[in-house]
Amino acid sequence: MSPAPEQGARAVVGAVLCVLATWASLLALTGLVAGSRWVAVACVSVLVVAAAAALTRAATRRWWAPTAVGGAVALVGLVLRYGAPPGRPQFLPDLDAVGRAWATARQGVVVVNESFVPMPDVRPGEMLLVVGALAVYLLLDAAVLALRFPAVGGLPLLALWIPAIVLGFPAGAAPMFWTAAAYLALLAYGAAPLHAQAGRTQRIGTAATAAVALAGTSMIAGPPLMDAPGWASVALPTFGDGPVGPLELSDDLDLRESLGTRSAQVVLTYRVSDPSRPTDPATDDAAAEDTGAATADPSATPTAAPTPAVDARLVGPLRAFTMSTFDGRLWERTDNEALEVWDPASLLASDPNLLGTSPDPAAGTLAQVDLVVGALRERRLPVSTFPRTLAVDGQWGYDALRDEVVGQRSTGDGLTYSMLVQVPRLTAEDLEATGVGTPTDAEQYTALPATEHAEEIAALTAELTADADNPYEQALDLQTWLRSAANFTYDTRVPPARSTDAVWDFLEDRRGYCVQFATAMAMMARTLEIPSRIGVGFLPGERTQDDTYVVTGRLAHAWPELYFDGLGWVRFEPTPASQSGPPPVWADPFTGISAPGSIPDEIGANQPGSLPSAAATAPSGALPTAVEEQSPWAAAAITTGLVLLVAGAALVVLLLVRRRRRRVMTPEDAWTALRRELARADVRWSDATSPRGVVRQVERSIGVRAGGELDGSAREALDRLARVVEQTRYAPSPADHSPEELDTWVHEIGDGVRAALARDGARTPATTA
Structure with missing residues (x-):
């Protein structure tokens, strides 16, 4: 028996609530995407599709018709907006418009894969966000008005919140409040009788009592829940107490806690x-005129530096x-x-x-x-x-x-x-x-913590400073290596700890914030007795x-x-220039800096401008105004996948499968693919580890974590690939190997490592919050 959809004025009220709930949930993405144009476009698009669905619902009692018509209107609107020829509008969709719209969507996938948080508000990325918003609304409309099951509507609303939560860029309390309020309104809408005047006072009283009870329970149960083991790993800000109230710098700086929202x-x-x-x-x-005259006179002989x-x-x-x-x-x-x-x-x-x-x-x-x-x-x-x-x-x-x-x-x-x-x-x-x-009291400034990777850090430091002739050159080598965008990325999010040595974890992850960059250089300098x-x-x-x-x-x-x-x-x-500006003049390996400050020359001394923020992360190198906190981000494709999960699961799966199954062409490609594959199983090694050392480290990791060993075929494939990589790097005439063979080895090793860990009941080492 098909469900009876909502009709009449009640359906209009439900549609309005669905629109408001979708708009509120869209605010969850404001911490991930720069600008506001995309928000306006997405909200207008949702409103147009909602109107089409509402008109269809008024004309027919078929429960599926409003969703189908709304989906068709959304599809046509997307093609007309994003498939129009450059410079002129498109009023009727055609195959060329569909092709251009599809190309824009593909370009959007590239944008989100290559961008940092916040993603720029560009047209291809906007298209993906609008698709996600329309998909969320259509699903919410179907759940609330067609199937009359409002509780399920929380799932598509949650889809817009998951990216910000997973990536660690929450939008704030206001979007959360309005989303929760809209969802509670939908639940109340679904619970209200279809025909009711009697008992209205009683229902209002019951709803109010339930709301007060829910708020009170949250306040009472909140502190105990925050002390539970699962919550203990949540990283909290350490530099200040948030955007409201006075700030106090923390006396204890934990390298495993994100800077958060300062x-x-x-x-x-x-x-x-x-x-x-x-x-x-x-x-x-008069002094200014004299200075100008002296500057204008080409025959003037300078007597001192400016x-x-x-x-x-x-x-x-x-x-x-x-x-x-x-x-x-x-x-x-x-x-x-x-x-x-x-x-x-x-x-x-x-x-x-x-x-x-x-x-x-x-x-x-x-x-x-x-x-x-x-x-x-x-x-x-x-x-x-x-x-x-x-x-x-x-x-x-x-x-x-x-x-x-x-x-x-x-x-x-x-x-x-x-x-x-x-x-x-x-x-x-x-x-x-x-x-x-x-x-x-020099001892405290040269003391090194006794961590499990202290020797590796010292060896890496010695390797990086091998060509330095004095302590200053050693320090400059360390600073240059850490500041290089090819080596490290600024990011306020902290990955889970993998060892007791936070500096080593940072050097392995190659992303962090100013405290981690500063700490790494300080500890590496101490290994050199500086x-x-x-x-x-x-x-x-x-x-x-x-x-x-x-x-x-x-x-x-x-x-x-x-x-x-x-x-x-x-x-x-050592913190990258996009966050801190150039280094001091005495620590700058480049020329052309005339003042001993550390602020970029692009900001003129006589022109109002903003100085760089430690939290800003414009990847292009342009200096932000230090008004918005930004951080570089990796894995932006996760956000797109989650937002598009509702609207285009098949497309996301296809992209992931294609990326996962991308064929390797050379032994170095295979080695890189293997390193990425085993990292998913938390089996990692440093750049300084030789191929044979990797074989031993993989075996040791499996033995420590699982008490077992790699099976014969996977071990043989690992030995072969390690020998091939060594020959490629060092042999005068290395043997050729087909891409198919290299690809087979990579997947055989990856499957074997995962099987060994699963078969022996391996557990990932516990991390400390």
């Missing part, structure tokens, strides 16, 4: 000025505190009780030769910095990493060991302080000419029209500092 509150505003610049406007103009512009680029990041104790996963901090009172006219510096001296224009460029604290609650005052004087009201002490200014109370909104920063003219030649120094620590603070901020720099919580950042003899702690920048 605060958008303004934590600092400041202005930078040149103390040597004349204050008299007439004198200032003076760098005094701005935030020169001053660099503002450091709140440093950390030196690392246990393989967690940075921990201990406070120093021996605080000193300082002279506001004398320099505070990590270099003992400068500590307590007066600012000297001959020793560096002087910059006056006047700061105002906003939504920052921090006991350590953010100051320049360079030597600086400091004038601040309140009870503050100076920690000379860590070069920190510590207060008895936290900073408050409106607190003002000023610095006269002495920016040294430090160059690569200065660092090459000196060796590592010995800081006070004292190191990490600094935690803020990138310079966004420049406004009135030359004020604005720092938000999203600019929280971490970087490594290395100790050199006679120079003190020197900052390096």
Whole structure:
């Protein structure tokens, strides 16, 4: 017996609720896709299809007709919009339009496979999102109005939420609230009687009581559930308390916890000025004219290097505190009780030769910095990493060991302080000419955690710095390797731990955020006996029209500092340039940088612009405005697959099968495919492992995890492939092998490894949250 569909005014109400629920669920994708055009197009498309389905439902009582007509309207609309010839509209679909629409969809798959979060709001990607939205609405409409089973409607709505949850880019509380409210409204709609006036008050009271009971139960049951083992592995932010309320930097930095959503509150505003610049406007103009005349005269002989512009680029990041104790996963901090009172006219510096001296224009460029604290609650005052004087009201002490200014109370909104920063003219030649120094309490800055991969990290460091002639060149080699986009990707999401060594996991995964980049360089430097620590603070901020720099919580950042003899702690920048800008001039292997700041030259000293955010991730290298937090993302195809699961499961399966069965052509292709295949079974090796070493490592992994061994045919295939790869790499005339043979070996090894693990009841090693 066919179901009786909804009719009349009740059907109209149900259709409206379905539209609203679909719109609310679309908001779940706002954290994955940039821009807002796609949202508007998807919402309008849903509304048009909903109207077509509603008109069909008013004209017929066949339960399947509205869904069929709505699907047809959706298909025609997609072809007309995305299959139209360039530059002119299409009013009637034809085969050419279908072909162009199909090509656009295929291009969309390429876009999502090659993009980073957030995916750009381009036409091919928009098409896939609109297809997913229409599919979700049609399924929801069929469940609620045709089959009259609203509870099932939660499944297509959930399909739009799964990508954000899986990839770790949730849209926030508001989209979740509106989606949940719309779904509850659909449930209430389905529970309401078809013909009812009697008992209305009782039903309203029952619904209200149930809602209050549900909210109360959630509040009571929430904390115990969060303490359950399954929830204990959820990574929470460590840099701040979220987008609402004041921010406090965390004293303990866990490499296995994502940065999460950091605060958008303004934590600092400041202005930078040149103390040597004349204050008299007439004198200032005359000086500018003299400078311009000297520049215009080609016969003029320069007597000195150009003076760098005094701005935030020169001053660099503002450091709140440093950390030196690392246990393989967690940075921990201990406070120093021996605080000193300082002279506001004398320099505070990590270099003992400068500590307590007066600012000297001959020793560096002087910059006056006047700061105002906003939504920052921090006991350590953010100051320049360079030597600086400091004038601040309140009870503050100076920690000379860590070069920190510590207060008895936290900073408050409106607190003002000023610095006269002495920016040294430090160059690569200065660092090459000196060796590592010995800081006070040096043991804590060279100590290495006793982790299971400590030897591998030391060996990798030695390999990377083999050609370096001095500690500076070693540090530069490490920084260059970590900053390379060919080696690493910036990403705030943290993959599950595979060992007790978080640094090794990061070096294997090749993706992470600033704390992981900074920690990796610091620990690798310690294997070379270079004292190191990490600094935690803020990138310079966004420049406004009135030359004020604005720092938000999203600019929280971490970087490594290395100790050199006679120079003190020197900052390096291993985090990719798209997040932190160029490295300091003394650590920049490239030429063409004229100022010792760390901010990109694209932002002119005299033009308002935004400085890079530690959380921004524009893959193209363009500097964002530090207003939206972005991070690079891999596996964007997962998002597309989940969104299109409802609308085009067959297409997704076809794409996955084609990718999985892509044939290999050379032994190196086969080796790469095998590495990717075994990684799915959590069997991995580093780039430095030889083919024969891989054979032993695979056998050892199976033995440790399963207590068994690889069966004969799979082991034989692994030995053959390893020998072939060795011959390809080292033999003068390696033997030829057909792609079919190589492909067979890869799949035989992969099947054998999975079978060995499954047969012996292997378990993936437990990970620590």
